[in-house]
Amino acid sequence: MKKVEIAVGIIRAQDGQIFITQRGENSHLAGFWEFPGGKIESDETPFMTLQRELAEEIDIHIHQAKFLKTIEYQYSDRFIIIHAYLVDEWDGEPFAKEGQPSRWVDEDELNADDFPDANRTLIEMLKNQEKVI
Numbered sequence: 001m002k003k004v005e006i007a008v009g010i011i012r013a014q015d016g017q018i019f020i021t022q023r024g025e026n027s028h029l030a031g032f033w034e035f036p037g038g039k040i041e042s043d044e045t046p047f048m049t050l051q052r053e054l055a056e057e058i059d060i061h062i063h064q065a066k067f068l069k070t071i072e073y074q075y076s077d078r079f080i081i082i083h084a085y086l087v088d089e090w091d092g093e094p095f096a097k098e099g100q101p102s103r104w105v106d107e108d109e110l111n112a113d114d115f116p117d118a119n120r121t122l123i124e125m126l127k128n129q130e131k132v133i
């Protein structure tokens with residue numbers, strides 16, 4: 001079974017909106033919305049991956065982020081480990097560099113059905129949190 005370990009960023013602006021992108025047509029889980037991020041390379045820490053992927057995918061630069069949660073999830077064809085970070089400070093204006101659809105969404109309006117199944121607990125945590133983060 002393939003094992004994939006990734007780091008993703010929940011990019012949250014001061015007004016509470018979150019920047020999300022849509023997975024490309026030919027990718028795994030095509031069409032689902034996602035938190036920007038990607039696979040950890042061999043010599044990287046998850047935070048280094050987060051910095052690199054956010055620069056590559058949405059053109060923002062971060063100096064810090066708050067680690068939220070690690071999720072493990074078994075898809076039919078792969079086992080995935082997601083290290084999720086809250087990003088509320090960055091340099092630049094996020095946009096989908098690879099041309100995929102993107103949008104800002106209110107945290108309360110995140111819809112778990114729009115995201116891959118692995119994201120469900122994370123989205124519930126963001127919506128149901130006692131606003132500690």
Ligand SMILES: Nc1nc2c([nH]c(=O)n2[C@H]2C[C@H](O)[C@@H](COP(=O)(O)OP(=O)(O)OP(=O)(O)O)O2)c(=O)[nH]1
Nearest residue numbers: 006008027028029034035036037038039116118119
């Ligand atoms: N980026 C991201 N990937 C997610 C999320 N939820 C989820 O199950 N995934 C899965 C989809 C993919 O199987 C894997 C991430 O792979 P990816 O294709 O984005 O990785 P990458 O950016 O390094 O891209 P590539 O170089 O492999 O093309 O994680 C999420 O919220 N964000």
Ligand SMILES: [Mg+2]
Nearest residue numbers: 036037038039
């Ligand atoms: Mg990616």
